[in-house]
Amino acid sequence: MHAPATSPAPLTDSLVPPSRVRTSDPLLRLLADAVPVMLAYFDAPEMRCVFANQRYADFAGLGTDSIIGRTVREVIGEAAWLVILPHVQRALGGYTAYYTRDHVHPDGQVRSLETSLVPHLVEQRPGEPPAMVGAFVLINDITHHRRAERSVRESDERMRKFASATEEGIAFHADGTIVDCNEALQRLTGFERAELVGRPIIDFALPDYHARVRDYVQSGREDTYEVAVRHKRGHVVQFEVVGKTMPQVAGGYRVVVVRDITTRKQAQERAEFLALHDALTLLPNRRHLMQHLGRTLVEAQAARQQVALLFIDLDHFKTVNESLGHEAGDLLLCEVAHRLLAAGPSSPFAARVGGDQFVVVLDGLDSSLQAGAAAEALLARMRAPCAISGTPLSVSPSIGISVCPQDGCGADELLHRAATAMHHAKDSGRGMHVFYAPGMEGQPAALLRQEHLLREAVLRQSFVLHYQPQVKVEGGQLHGFEALVRWQHPGQGLVGPDEFVALAESRGLITPIGRWVLREACRQLKAWHDAGLPRVPVAVNLSAIEFRQRDVVADIARVLHECDLPAQYLEVEITESALMQQVEQTRETLDGLQALGVAVAVDDFGTGYSSLAYLKRYPLNKIKVDRSFVADTPGDSDDVAIVTAVVQLARSLQLQSVAEGVETPEQLALLRRLGCDLAQGYGIARPMDATQAEQWLRALPG
Incomplete structure (x- = not known):
């Protein structure tokens, strides 16, 4: 500790002689005990204690009465007296002494003390120097400051x-x-x-x-x-x-x-680039193509324009690999990629979708004739000779063309039909372009019949909803229901979604089915609430196509209003693939759902892209562990590890985890140990129609 800027001046007293210091004054005692320092007064020259406040007496291990009359030497001990003697002598000489020292307390603790000795001087006669009659001792414990x-x-x-x-x-x-x-x-x-x-x-x-x-x-x-x-x-x-x-x-x-x-x-950017691009040609890959195509189709439909897909396959590419080697084949593929982009900044979107196959997307078309002209120009550009490893080659591609909307409006559908047309081009002599035409796929009559019946079902709303309970793993209380659609097939009876959803998506029927499911689930839940049954939410599934093509937020807001159902009682389940496409549109849709108060769950987590990036990017509420990972637990250690990882991931992201396909008490016990939040499956309750679900609700205890 540093010394104060100015030391206390000696105290002089011309009125009160030393023999008359009133140490028993109650006010003096009160003030002395109130100050936050140790305070004492010793007379001169023997330095005997005349007065001490409670803090000083306690520090000395004496009482305020028993310390009176003791010398400083007796109070502090021989060792400490020898340390401070020079300072006492200075005070007796009429000068203020200031010093710090360490004091070992009886309990072994070392305390740092800051001490001031202020001499008390009394004037004897006019003109004579004052006499030293005593000294004030002020001690401050500065241990905590030193520490x-x-x-x-x-x-x-x-x-x-x-x-x-x-x-x-x-x-x-x-x-x-x-x-x-x-x-x-x-x-x-x-x-x-x-x-x-x-x-x-x-x-x-x-x-x-x-x-x-x-x-x-x-x-x-x-x-x-x-x-x-x-x-x-x-x-x-x-x-x-x-x-x-x-x-x-x-x-x-x-x-x-x-x-x-x-x-x-740089590595991250490279990885992100390779996730959407072909490592050899650096062209967009199939995944990138599907994302781009999905956006392009939506924009084209809004603008009432056509979109064409050119599916390109190199003729006799295998011969190049076998005769010149795979390195030459790679060089040829890079040359093809270069020629696809030869038109410069105005080049159409081109992607490599595998092997020697490429796809070009032409948008903003007013007529399919423009697609044919572009294909011919591409064929001419490709046929120009090139030299690979010193060997002159002439590239001959076969091109299949599909056009939206006449050949379909779905990305998968157009790609499949363009590939079909390409195979017809090869069968017709190679080195040409062929437009897709109905009948090229050789669809079986049964599939056409199924499509017809499904369209009839959409018109007549020949669907029913089954409801499967979701319960809390810890405690088993009902949390909500998942609404599962069934088709009332005229010949096969009740048909599950696995039998018709893919067909509905490829034929553009999934949106009306999805709207019916949403409305019916909300209507039924509101009816149960009005009947006094437990107020729990219901979850409905949205396909990736619905999520991209429908105004999901507006549809849901309208249905909630019409059914008078608070948004907190509706949840939406979407697959990973829906989140991986059209990132900005998806983000806006999810933000809109969150603004409504509708929860969003990622269904069948782990079976799709399983990219952790979107879990961080998007506003989500739940992750559903796919039943394929739950089925063999707890016997399969790999599946146990997967379920454990998903549950921990959900917890770290502050999302709820839901396990599907729970069938045994052992599986439920495992999920409870892992800290999984919710579960559903045959081991809890099978999907039930509305009547059965209502009876099940009424049978719940309490």
């Missing part, structure tokens, strides 16, 4: 050693201005310490990141974020940054830890 100082010093030393040892950049700043940094930050940015200290952190971020950095600093956030920084040499470095506010005892500044993630970001 705090030591802690700060140790913390600073640890921070300094850590900052010099780590490879991560560290900067200290106050209100956004850098006050210090380590050598690692200088290496990462290329700037010397003198070029960093004193400058605002925001100066080093690229302009696009300024708002993010400013918000992070001003709000005092402590989560991790990413920022791009311009290196002194001019190139851009990607950083992962986390800031922490230091405690006030340490200065109240912020420490920022910076990690170079440029390599990781």
